[in-house]
Amino acid sequence: MAKAASSKTESHGLADAFPEERIVELYRTEVLARVMDERCLTLQRQGRIGFYVPLAGQEAAQVGSGYALDPSDWIFPAYRELGLALVRGVPVKSLIDQFVGNSADLTKGRQMPNHYAFREQRFVSASSPIGTQITQAVGAAMAAKKRKDPIVTITFFGDGATSSNDFHAGLNFAGVFAAPTIFFCQNNGWAISLPREKQTLSRTLAEKADAYGLPGVVVDGNDVRAVYRAVREARARALAGDGPTLIEAQVYRFGPHSTSDDPSRYRAEEAVRKAREHDPVVLLQSELIRTGILTKDSDAKIWEELKAEVARAIEAAEKTPAMEPLSFFDDVFAQPTPALEEQKASFEQLVREGVLRP
Amino acid sequence: MTELTLVQAVNRGLRVALSSDPDVLILGEDVGVNGGVFRATEGLQKEFGPDRVIDTPLSETGIVGTAIGMALYGLKPVAEIQFMDFIYPAFDQIVSELAKMRYRSGGQYPCHVVVRTPYGGGIRGGLYHSQSTEAYFAHTAGLKVVIPSNPADAKGLLLTAIHDEDPVIFLEPKRIYRSVTGEVADGDYRVPFGKATVVIEGTDVSLFAYGAMVPPTVEAAQTLLSEGISAEVVDLRTLVPLDEKAILASVEKTGRAVVVHEAARFCGFGGELSAILAEKAFYSLKAPITRVTGYDTPFPYALENSYLPNPARIAHAARTAARTQ
Numbered sequence: 001m002a003k004a005a006s007s008k009t010e011s012h013g014l015a016d017a018f019p020e021e022r023i024v025e026l027y028r029t030e031v032l033a034r035v036m037d038e039r040c041l042t043l044q045r046q047g048r049i050g051f052y053v054p055l056a057g058q059e060a061a062q063v064g065s066g067y068a069l070d071p072s073d074w075i076f077p078a079y080r081e082l083g084l085a086l087v088r089g090v091p092v093k094s095l096i097d098q099f100v101g102n103s104a105d106l107t108k109g110r111q112m113p114n115h116y117a118f119r120e121q122r123f124v125s126a127s128s129p130i131g132t133q134i135t136q137a138v139g140a141a142m143a144a145k146k147r148k149d150p151i152v153t154i155t156f157f158g159d160g161a162t163s164s165n166d167f168h169a170g171l172n173f174a175g176v177f178a179a180p181t182i183f184f185c186q187n188n189g190w191a192i193s194l195p196r197e198k199q200t201l202s203r204t205l206a207e208k209a210d211a212y213g214l215p216g217v218v219v220d221g222n223d224v225r226a227v228y229r230a231v232r233e234a235r236a237r238a239l240a241g242d243g244p245t246l247i248e249a250q251v252y253r254f255g256p257h258s259t260s261d262d263p264s265r266y267r268a269e270e271a272v273r274k275a276r277e278h279d280p281v282v283l284l285q286s287e288l289i290r291t292g293i294l295t296k297d298s299d300a301k302i303w304e305e306l307k308a309e310v311a312r313a314i315e316a317a318e319k320t321p322a323m324e325p326l327s328f329f330d331d332v333f334a335q336p337t338p339a340l341e342e343q344k345a346s347f348e349q350l351v352r353e354g355v356l357r358p
Numbered sequence: 359m360t361e362l363t364l365v366q367a368v369n370r371g372l373r374v375a376l377s378s379d380p381d382v383l384i385l386g387e388d389v390g391v392n393g394g395v396f397r398a399t400e401g402l403q404k405e406f407g408p409d410r411v412i413d414t415p416l417s418e419t420g421i422v423g424t425a426i427g428m429a430l431y432g433l434k435p436v437a438e439i440q441f442m443d444f445i446y447p448a449f450d451q452i453v454s455e456l457a458k459m460r461y462r463s464g465g466q467y468p469c470h471v472v473v474r475t476p477y478g479g480g481i482r483g484g485l486y487h488s489q490s491t492e493a494y495f496a497h498t499a500g501l502k503v504v505i506p507s508n509p510a511d512a513k514g515l516l517l518t519a520i521h522d523e524d525p526v527i528f529l530e531p532k533r534i535y536r537s538v539t540g541e542v543a544d545g546d547y548r549v550p551f552g553k554a555t556v557v558i559e560g561t562d563v564s565l566f567a568y569g570a571m572v573p574p575t576v577e578a579a580q581t582l583l584s585e586g587i588s589a590e591v592v593d594l595r596t597l598v599p600l601d602e603k604a605i606l607a608s609v610e611k612t613g614r615a616v617v618v619h620e621a622a623r624f625c626g627f628g629g630e631l632s633a634i635l636a637e638k639a640f641y642s643l644k645a646p647i648t649r650v651t652g653y654d655t656p657f658p659y660a661l662e663n664s665y666l667p668n669p670a671r672i673a674h675a676a677r678t679a680a681r682t683q
Contacts, residue, residue, distance in 0.1 A: 166419055
């Protein structure tokens with residue numbers, strides 16, 4: 001089945017080869033993600049943000065896949081997709097606003113850091129339950145197809161999510177309805193403490209696609225060009241009406257699952273050191289310097305510029321006023337129910353009486 | 359006006375919505391060619407095509423998850439879960455996703471899905487075709503919970519649900535799908551959410567019910583009348599939003615309250631209703647609030663008539679309350 005599908009794919013061709021003229025732009029986005037990641041881990045340790053989910057090791061997978069999309073495509077992310085948000089053009093300040101939970105946070109301080117939503121960038125709201133976004137991406141793709149909109153939906157999830165109910169339901173529905181969806185699995189080797197080989201006996205995660213009658217593709221997630229091509233190809237298939245594709249981008253999670261996690265409990269530093277030999281940011285950096293596209297100096301300048309940009313955004317986000325205390329009552333429904341209005345009024349009353357100091 | 363059964367009224371409501379709005383679509387198990395196991399969607403796929411009345415694979419999380427994606431994209435999906443007892447594979451999608459999407463995205467992503475599902479006992483359905491678990495959903499912020507008790511309300515509330523801006527859990531009392539008939543207006547009409555209806559006016563005791571419990575409650579009220587007890591029957595129609603005003607007004611008048619539901623008692627919706635009355639109508643009460651409910655057992659197959667509230671149990675509770683001065 002996978003073979004038949006891939007021969008079909010060839011007819012779409014790789015009309016758009018990798019945009020080499022944009023390689024520095026992609027590299028910059030990867031560096032920006034890395035810089036933000038390092039800064040945010042520090043901010044969390046300093047108590048300036050409550051929580052953080054690092055993406056180090058997954059920059060090329062996210063930037064390459066994001067770059068292969070059209071701005072009109074819809075993204076159904078998990079919570080580790082900072083690089084993807086950046087490649088979609090989400091401003092650094094907007095991301096930091098969400099981490100801080102200030103009054104400029106588009107999610108209004110309701111979600112933990114990294115669980116953001118950016119409607120303007122068609123970046124749908126992330127949640128914490130694993131895999132739930134997968135079926136949603138399929139539904140949106142079915143809707144787009146019904147309206148004959150020439151777009152695809154793409155959903156991001158990890159190796160752990162391939163064990164979820166919604167992975168199964170999503171791939172199955174997408175196959176049956178030929179939904180224009182891309183299932184983009186970032187296999188980073190770890191579902192918190194569970195290594196990939198204990199998640200499933202399957203040899204690869206991509207081969208699970210076979211059971212649903214879909215093509216499954218494995219790509220080196222540290223190779224930004226390979227990721228880009230795989231997503232372009234899947235996108236072309238989807239738009240041609242040939243249905244969904246499962247892509248397994250093999251990466252490695254260099255950091256902890258989140259700032260609440262201590263990986264020394266379950267994995268040896270040696271494995272991380274080895275994985276870091278294939279650090280996607282370093283790989284691209286070395287290549288660009290080796291081929292003369294960048295010099296050591298021009299590269300250093302990129303890092304400095306981006307560090308300064310992130311520092312400015314953090315400063316601005318921390319100066320942005322806090323959330324309005326009563327706002328947590330809003331957006332439960334389009335219009336509040338009488339019961340909610342009553343609860344809000346009673347909260348206000350407690351504040352007036354000095355019982356509560358919001 | 360046409361004389362219809364409750365399930366026919368649901369069917370007509372869906373048909374009106376499909377005809378008038380191209381964004382409306384139906385998805386679920388056996389809803390297309392087969393017209394639904396209760397025939398609620400009978401004839402609709404033939405009329406509107408397989409892209410608007412979609413037979414899905416057998417996965418409730420798939421049905422609700424894809425419906426959420428469709429709604430985010432701008433469609434108005436009506437998902438059918440074949441029996442409420444089978445809704446739990448979709449519980450995560452309903453509770454963690456559907457209910458919270460608007461809130462967690464700061465209002466960027468409203469997510470309007472109607473989940474229709476038949477609920478309740480009295481059809482010899484045993485453990486897994488009889489449950490009445492509205493309390494799980496009423497307890498979750500962000501969901502509206504609607505339970506019609508008659509054909510006219512079924513159609514009017516369903517059309518309101520489909521054109522609402524928020525997620526709606528629409529529970530259909532399958533026990534009275536066919537046993538109750540009534541005059542139903544043709545075309546599009548809407549019954550507003552949050553408006554209870556006084557089915558029978560009375561002065562001595564208020565009986566609160568919804569869905570399939572309304573007919574036995576009305577029967578109990580009629581029995582009581584012959585004994586000289588004037589019972590008021592209030593049909594809640596929507597649990598969220600709840601018409602507190604109507605509930606309080608009734609108890610302020612009668613001073614006595616009996617809450618009826620077929621769901622198990624402990625942490626059932628009757629507990630909430632009783633608490634509201636205790637908090638806000640305490641000084642009007644002349645008797646303890648009582649609940650007539652299902653028991654705290656799983657739903658029994660052969661003895662379901664012992665489990666379900668019936669007119670005798672309801673009348674007994676109301677009589678006891680009415681005699682308390």
